[in-house]
Amino acid sequence: MAFSPSLAFAYPWLGLLWPLPALVYWLAPPYRSHRPAVRVPFFTALRRLSGAAPSEGASVSPRGLWRSLALFICWTLALLALTRPQWTLPPVHHEKPARDLLLLVDLSGSMDTQDFTNAAGEKVTRLAAVKQVLDDFLARRQGDRVGVVVFGDAAFTLIPFTADLKLARQMLGEMQVGMAGPKTAFGDAIGLGVNLFAASKAPAKTMIALTDGNDTASSVPPAEAAKIAKDRRVVIHAVAVGDPAAAGEEKLDEESLKEVAATTGGGYYRALDRDELAGIYRRLDAIEARKIETVSFQPRLELYWAPLAALALLSMAAQALRLVRRPRLRTAEAAR
Template identity: 30%
Template sequence: MLQFQYIEFLFGLAILLPLVGLFLFVIHWKKKKQQQLGDNRLVTQLTSNYSHQKYQIKIVAVIVCIGLLILSAANLRMPLLPKGSATKGVDVMILLDVSKSMLSEDEKPTRLDKAKELIYQLLDKLQGNRVGLILFAGQAYLQMPLTADVTAAKMFVSNANTDVVNLQGTVISEALTLCNNSLDVREKKYKAAILITDGEDHEEKAVETAKTLTETGVVLHTIGVGTVGGATIKEAGTNDAKRDVNGETIITKLNPDLLEELSKTTGGTYQTLNKTDEVSARLINTLKEMETKPINNSGFVDYQSYYTIFLAIGVALLLVEIFISEKKTI
């Protein structure tokens, strides 16, 4: 069923009524002024090169263009899968590190931005599965419970930043525990977790916690973001390198050894996030090999948008209006 995503923009169509009224007023005003100028035949001769019809076409084109642009902004769309439809898939929990070290720029533009780019690609390819999102630094929070609504998932990912978790650090074990509790512990399969971090853990419980994931049937895949050589962390607002209490510049480094050990513990895979396309493709292929279960879609999996149609026609009309002359064609 077709629907508009941003219904509030449709109220903008109300502006067309005063525009049409203004247009009719101008036409009436022009006729009145023409009559006031004097001899009708003389006025006609003086304005013989002017096309009243072309003027009207230009104004109508502008008004229709405004209406089409408003409809484009409202984003007419159609759900690809209706509510309540059933697909086969798995439950995937994404664990994203949002600690300050993820602002390092050894991956461009930052580690966090590159991680989010990977998640966007994964979400596009995970349609039909249920996906959840956990954000963690010194603490872990369930940002989004499992859902089949890809559009909602992308919105939560876009809002992820280093300010959403007040306590800084990188406590992977707490994120893993929350992940395990957020998945169905009664099932011993159909579950995967994707941990995206630079691996700078500040406590030693991560490997032990990963073993509990194995007991409940969760396969953990780890993605390392950053470089082994490391990089500085820029202070917000000043762009100065972050320093420790002794005044020494802090260098944050990727810890691939920990991430490899975590993935091996649960029978998962480890990859360094170099080329986003290749990493997402390999990870999706791995997930596709998992045994699936029926998944009821409580929302909409994704949408086909049609805003480009209104936008293209509107821009075309605007270009036509620009090139239409108000002079008569001889």
């Protein structure tokens, strides 16, 4: 349906004051300007000869038609400006992100293992493959706010929530293995992510956690952190890239990751190569489809300045005309 711009008034009820000057003119007594009389020594003789009884009085200056009309138009323009006329423009629809997406990226020493291949078929580290896949994933997240938490011996906020996906992709490309320590503090990373979501007003809150080892350095177990995330309505998807058959620090604790995902209503995924990892993020892209909240507002163009400008011009023109006519009237009276 086509929208037609229209004229509206913010305070139309002020139009009820329009006849107020007429009511004042009819009901209020006229303004009287008192003038001192000329004192003459023969006033008593004049009163006796004329037979008139003197009394105190006042002279009422008559107002001409054009002057009355100018005042009435000025009142109308002033009242029109007070009603705030507005020109209603077509509605504007603004889309804003309705989701905050937080990536938890494991930077422990085992992420330096070269058991993945890149798009060219070359052997690369797990982190290199992860960065390539995450870059493609973020390129399709237009409309979401994205944040990144990295974890090793401890968890750190690499990127607070931002809608600048170009900056987020650049910062992800600069991640290095071991920059957060050699161990794996997965539970602490979830806790830090929950704290970051505390200030979020987005209706949907999602974490995507990527790790290749078991938790060995957290002060809060991942299962306990997941329960807190569930209470805050945060969904966690767990993506595992480690080898379940490995031992020690590099051993993948699949049961813990599955429990974290199940507790929060997310999914658990395991990738043994780059193609599987890319497929996982394609599925996540479909599951966590971009959510947009549409906000509409009606722009209005204020027009109160137009009657005010007309009022100023009219009052100045009327005053100028009065000043021009005054010497002429005095000349005419002197000629009489």
